[in-house]
Amino acid sequence: MKLKTLTYMAAGAAMMAMGACSTLYTTTETQHVVVTRTGKPVRVIVSTGELGAQRIEDVKDPARRAHLARLQESYAEKGIEMVVGAGIHMKRPLVDKVTIYDGRLQRYDADPSDVVTMDKKHLVVDTYAPWRISDPLAFALTVQSEHGAQARLDDIIYSRVREQTGRSKLIELVRTTTTPLARSLEESTDPEIAGEHKREVETIRYGRDTVLEKVATASNSDVQQYGLGLEIVDVRIKRSDLPPENVKSVYDRMIAERGRISKKYRSEGEQEAQRIRAETDRQAQEIESLARKTAQETMGDADATAIRVAAEKYGQDPDFFEFWRTMQAYPTAYGDNGKGGKTKVLLDAESDFNRYLLGSNGK
Amino acid sequence: MTRYEREFGDATSRLRNMAGRGDLSGKLITTGLAAVTGLTMALGSFYVVGKTEQAVVTRNGTYLETTDAGLHGKMPFIDDVEKVVVTEVQRLELGFRTLEEGDDGAAKYETKADEATMLTGDENLVMVNWTVQYQVVDPRKWLYASPNPVGLLRDSAEAAMRQTVGDNSIDMVLTEGKSQVQEASKRTLQQIVDKYDMGVRIIGTPLQDVTPPAGDVSSAFSDVQSAKEDKEKIINEALAYANEKLPAARGLASQITEDAKGYAATRVNVVTGEANRFDKILEQYRRAPDVTRQRLYIETIEQVYPGLDKILIEGGKGVLPLLDLNKEGSQ
Numbered sequence: 182m183k184l185k186t187l188t189y190m191a192a193g194a195a196m197m198a199m200g201a202c203s204t205l206y207t208t209t210e211t212q213h214v215v216v217t218r219t220g221k222p223v224r225v226i227v228s229t230g231e232l233g234a235q236r237i238e239d240v241k242d243p244a245r246r247a248h249l250a251r252l253q254e255s256y257a258e259k260g261i262e263m264v265v266g267a268g269i270h271m272k273r274p275l276v277d278k279v280t281i282y283d284g285r286l287q288r289y290d291a292d293p294s295d296v297v298t299m300d301k302k303h304l305v306v307d308t309y310a311p312w313r314i315s316d317p318l319a320f321a322l323t324v325q326s327e328h329g330a331q332a333r334l335d336d337i338i339y340s341r342v343r344e345q346t347g348r349s350k351l352i353e354l355v356r357t358t359t360t361p362l363a364r365s366l367e368e369s370t371d372p373e374i375a376g377e378h379k380r381e382v383e384t385i386r387y388g389r390d391t392v393l394e395k396v397a398t399a400s401n402s403d404v405q406q407y408g409l410g411l412e413i414v415d416v417r418i419k420r421s422d423l424p425p426e427n428v429k430s431v432y433d434r435m436i437a438e439r440g441r442i443s444k445k446y447r448s449e450g451e452q453e454a455q456r457i458r459a460e461t462d463r464q465a466q467e468i469e470s471l472a473r474k475t476a477q478e479t480m481g482d483a484d485a486t487a488i489r490v491a492a493e494k495y496g497q498d499p500d501f502f503e504f505w506r507t508m509q510a511y512p513t514a515y516g517d518n519g520k521g522g523k524t525k526v527l528l529d530a531e532s533d534f535n536r537y538l539l540g541s542n543g544k
Numbered sequence: 545m546t547r548y549e550r551e552f553g554d555a556t557s558r559l560r561n562m563a564g565r566g567d568l569s570g571k572l573i574t575t576g577l578a579a580v581t582g583l584t585m586a587l588g589s590f591y592v593v594g595k596t597e598q599a600v601v602t603r604n605g606t607y608l609e610t611t612d613a614g615l616h617g618k619m620p621f622i623d624d625v626e627k628v629v630v631t632e633v634q635r636l637e638l639g640f641r642t643l644e645e646g647d648d649g650a651a652k653y654e655t656k657a658d659e660a661t662m663l664t665g666d667e668n669l670v671m672v673n674w675t676v677q678y679q680v681v682d683p684r685k686w687l688y689a690s691p692n693p694v695g696l697l698r699d700s701a702e703a704a705m706r707q708t709v710g711d712n713s714i715d716m717v718l719t720e721g722k723s724q725v726q727e728a729s730k731r732t733l734q735q736i737v738d739k740y741d742m743g744v745r746i747i748g749t750p751l752q753d754v755t756p757p758a759g760d761v762s763s764a765f766s767d768v769q770s771a772k773e774d775k776e777k778i779i780n781e782a783l784a785y786a787n788e789k790l791p792a793a794r795g796l797a798s799q800i801t802e803d804a805k806g807y808a809a810t811r812v813n814v815v816t817g818e819a820n821r822f823d824k825i826l827e828q829y830r831r832a833p834d835v836t837r838q839r840l841y842i843e844t845i846e847q848v849y850p851g852l853d854k855i856l857i858e859g860g861k862g863v864l865p866l867l868d869l870n871k872e873g874s875q
Binding site: 188191207210211233266268283285286311355358362390419421422423431432436440449450454460462464465473476477484487488491504512515523525528530 | 570577602622624658659663665667685690691695699700703707714736739740757772777781782789792794803805808819820822823826833837843844845848851852853854856857
């Protein structure tokens, strides 16, 4: 008996603890709560969305403060109590149903979708959009859950993305700034490639940021119009790829472009090499001919000097010079020339030198 | 329900089961209940924050404090602790994943083609592998911005890099503009996460590998590289030709001019020498012209005659009678 009593007591204590637990609940600073009593919303606990702000008056951002004040007003009109801030809250057991919503940034990630741009090009765009609950009651009544929100955002963002991309050129979805791209030096020096580049470049009216801002604004106004109670913070393109069937042509273009650059480098090399060789040959010829010129001049100077000196000295007695030089020339002219053959001469016995040999004893 | 409420619930239901079996004494149940409660209370009264972490403590859902590394006390059941790594720079890999950290630096990587492939501003495709280095500077914001902050950061990083690459030409991304791309992507990413108020600082978004798409495109790009090298090679060969040919020409030029100088010196010296010799001879000749002339003549004849085939002809006689003499020779 005693054991049974104790068991009941323990069980009773446990039940009471559980009961206490089921009338108390805790919310954090980032949670919204919608309390329904027999299916009808009676109380909404709203996160201020600003850390540390536990009352509307504490919210620093004026827009957010105004939004919360508006929310409180609109809830009051519907006879719903709005509470701001985290903490422990009470509920009536059994009749009150508490639904907690995450007030933090949720991530909407669309499936990649094929869009056609204004210039009839296909692009596979993968967008993501962080969003958060701005009106917990409206959110609870319309989309009901984060899952439901994804489905609604799919419809809204997808159609807005398609609409805006359809009004933009492909390049406007790829680029962010509108300034034409300065190609690297290696390409701009070649008029052929620079010309090619000019043909490719289109005027860019605006960039990706502008397109996405328009998408975000349009999507937000849709969201507001449908009263979904959420706010899209940002729409961004995570990936934008070319469809597989277009990749091939881009690859072909890239290969052709690189081929041109390669060819340009090689022919530039040939051109430069030829120039260097030609210049070298020219310089070599200049150097050699200049040397020959100098050499001839040097020799000419020497010859002139020689002639002058000879004329000066020999001119003192031209007759003697003739005699003396002739005497010098004889041995060379008639002497053994080293080739074996001897010069034959017929000598007149009465010549100057021979007259003593056969003649009249030096008469 | 917080974790502690759950634990408490579990404990009470376990106790009820034990009691239901009825084979335990009441004393034991009471002791057990006290022990479990005590243990839960004790374990729930402190927590440890790791040396790279900070902890955000909430009491009944309201922010209480942020604590640093070490052992800290807390109120069981009502205090909730979430720890965030703050002092360490953390890293996300994009476009690739490290499969294996090699001990000797030989790590294995796997490229994620769909994540890495991007359109450049001149509508070319390029594969980019990069990392995001970030540090949580405000753990409270980090926890409260999003239920999945790392996922949001990853999406933002992809958007930022694609935006940056989309605004640059392929040559900028592949070669000279790498550092600008890194810097711009980092700036853009920081702007995005600031918009989301995530309490995170982007240290950098360094590019790891930037390559043209594999296959034919890649080989076309490497051919540009070898074309550049070919260009250098061809020019260097021409320069080598110049370096060989010009010194040779200069050598030849010196040879020619020096030869000419040599000729000039010889010519002047020889002629001057001869002239001076004549000068000296003339001086002596003038003292006794007839004798000297005679002597010079005889000396020359003396020098010349031994080398001649000589035939003496009597004075005034013709040459004809002597024609045969040739055969007999003469001395």
